[in-house]
Amino acid sequence: MKPAAGVVFKSVGDELVLLDYDRGIYYGLDAVGARLWELIAAGEPLPSVIETLLGEYDVSREEVTNDAQRLVGELRERGLLVD
């Protein structure tokens, strides 16, 4: 899984803004979403991303797993992440 070609991203504080060039649409990710994106963009698979987030945030495994899967699903649906 990786960012789609034509999607660029920039940090604003600890958050992230994504630009989908082809469709000319901007998306925003909060701090946790930004960290997830950063890890995926660096080539980490989702299970490893979840482990990293668990180590960095004080939340349950179930919560991190659900949130990460939901966000990844949404990003894939919007064409921002591809295989």
Next chain:
Amino acid sequence: MALHYRVYGLTLEANEPIDGLIPLSGTPASPDLRIHYRVAPLRPDDLAVVHEGELDPESQTANVIIRRSASTRVCTIDYRDGTSFVIAPGGSEVWCDWPSTSTPEDTATYLLGPVLAYVLRLRGTLALHASGIAIADRALLLAGAPRAGKSTTAAAFAKRGAEVITDDVSPLILEDPVRVLPGYPRLRLWSDSAEALVGELPRLTPNWEKRYLSVDVTDTPREIGAVAVLAGRAAATSIRQLYGHAAAITLLRYASMTHALDESMRAREFAQVTKLANRIPVFEVVAADALDRVDALCDALSALSSPA
């Protein structure tokens, strides 16, 4: 004889007077931009539409069409009233012509607004669709959609003695500190706002209801304290600070001529705006929907651009 002007950080050389600008007394060594009034150069054959403005319900024609040539990178901006502009690659020259039903004053309203805003973008300068005023040596930029109240609020500040920096086009120097370049010595106001705030004012052009208020503009970039986005009207004024992606995406919405950028300009804009959002506080302002409460709005906005 050529005339020279300064506006938005650019030195202009023009073959005819530009309404609203004050000519420079000397002759600058080399202008940044040459303006040719009443000259219509040949247009490239491969002009393609990059933006169409709002459609007139009756004629079903767009109020403005922007085109670009892929081979020459020449751009054109054509208005429904027949006024047309041709812009050289990189924004180094502008040629303009207009029909007998229009006037040089009409042409200047386009030139000093969207046309020069687009020239700035072609030259790589980020500009916001915002008016700017100075409060205690720092600029407060008032961004927003057309009719959001940018110029009216700036005029209310001017009435209180604040210095006006620019109207409607705020070109930025993205260094540390971030600064705004000054515009020209006028604020453009709708007649109802003008009447309520300052009384009767001269018409901007014989063909348009807008009026202008003359102001003093100094040719010095000003450090920006904050951007206030005028986001709507309600019964009472409310202000909230935007952070992170919300601030950046809001600023992207109010970048000048953002609808007419090509891919490389869009990439540059994205980098510039995120940089801006990282450095300057951004506030969303819902203003009280009454001109007699504009003083209270100015009071509330005055605090935003002060150093933390």
